[in-house]
Amino acid sequence: xxxxxxxxxxxxxxxxxxxxxxxxxxxxxxxxxxxxxxxxxxxxxxxxxxxxxxxxxxxxxxxxxxxxxxxxxxxxxxxxxxxxxxxxxxxxxxxxxxxxxxxxxxxxxxxxxxxxxxxxxxxxxxxxxxxxxxxxxxxxxxxxxxxxxxxxxxxxxxxxxxxxxxxxxxxxxxxxxxx
Ligand code: FES
Numbered sequence: 574x575x576x577x578x579x580x581x582x583x584x585x586x587x588x589x590x591x592x593x594x595x596x597x598x599x600x601x602x603x604x605x606x607x608x609x610x611x612x613x614x615x616x617x618x619x620x621x622x623x624x625x626x627x628x629x630x631x632x633x634x635x636x637x638x639x640x641x642x643x644x645x646x647x648x649x650x651x652x653x654x655x656x657x658x659x660x661x662x663x664x665x666x667x668x669x670x671x672x673x674x675x676x677x678x679x680x681x682x683x684x685x686x687x688x689x690x691x692x693x694x695x696x697x698x699x700x701x702x703x704x705x706x707x708x709x710x711x712x713x714x715x716x717x718x719x720x721x722x723x724x725x726x727x728x729x730x731x732x733x734x735x736x737x738x739x740x741x742x743x744x745x746x747x748x749x750x751x752x
Pocket of ligand 1: 691692710
């Protein structure tokens with residue numbers, strides 16, 4: 574059972590109980606107990622804060638581990654299925670990432686993310702003009718480099734790294750570029 578007749582002998586301001594304010598008489602706590610409580614609360618606060626900080630660091634480390642990992646190589650198309658001057662769509666590294674594979678010449682393939690770096694509208698190939706066109710705000714990218722040449726986009730399209738092996742074109746990675 575709780576003891577309601579707690580004898581307090583040492584108030585924080587050092588004055589006797591009879592001159593203490595009413596609220597302190599209602600909640601009498603010894604100075605030692607008060608300090609003990611404060612230290613205990615401070616320790617609890619520090620432990621919880623440290624724990625939250627450690628969890629945050631762990632989360633960041635996990636994210637960077639998985640982000641830094643190269644995506645799994647993916648087959649895009651057979652060389653013979655893409656004509657010179659043709660573009661075909663594919664998704665890489667996930668199904669939420671649309672891309673374009675472009676065959677520029679007999680031996681030259683290029684691939685870019687097809688999401689405009691302005692506001693993520695899908696770009697369309699205009700191969701005869703040597704560019705990719707974003708119809709949302711009339712943005713244009715150079716076909717050979719993926720760099721913006723007109724309109725609001727400021728960053729190049731991410732380039733998809735390719736590997737050709739035994740007549741098959743594979744996507745092997747994504748090269749993000751700042752300028
Ligand atoms: S979204 Fe492409 S130009 Fe704006």
